[in-house]
Amino acid sequence: MMGWPIAANREKDHYALELLAMLLGDGDSSRLESKLVRERAISTGTEVGTEDRRGPDAFMVTLKVASSRRSPRSKPRSTPSSRASRPHLRATTR
Numbered sequence: 001m002m003g004w005p006i007a008a009n010r011e012k013d014h015y016a017l018e019l020l021a022m023l024l025g026d027g028d029s030s031r032l033e034s035k036l037v038r039e040r041a042i043s044t045g046t047e048v049g050t051e052d053r054r055g056p057d058a059f060m061v062t063l064k065v066a067s068s069r070r071s072p073r074s075k076p077r078s079t080p081s082s083r084a085s086r087p088h089l090r091a092t093t094r
Contacts, residue, residue, distance in 0.1 A: 001062045002061050002062075003058045003059065003060045004058065004059045006050065006058065007056070008055055009052055009054060009057055014050070015045070018045075018050060021059065024046075024061070025046045025049065031045040032063070033045075042066055043066055044065075044066050045064040046061075046063055047060070047061070048060070
């Protein structure tokens, strides 16, 4: 979890940070969810938002770290075969 102090709830900058929180962490199509959960599989979930306090507020980002095992959502990286990646070692017929 990480947090930063931000402007109070009814300040102009606060609304921009609310929009940023929605883009980063609201739903399956959010930026953090798609990159960190589905693509890289380093997190099992994300939460982003503000605390909605009357005075100075806080912008919070929370990630639930995945276990060291590969997540079933992630695809293993494909590696080229050793001969295909080194064309000078291809078998030739005489």
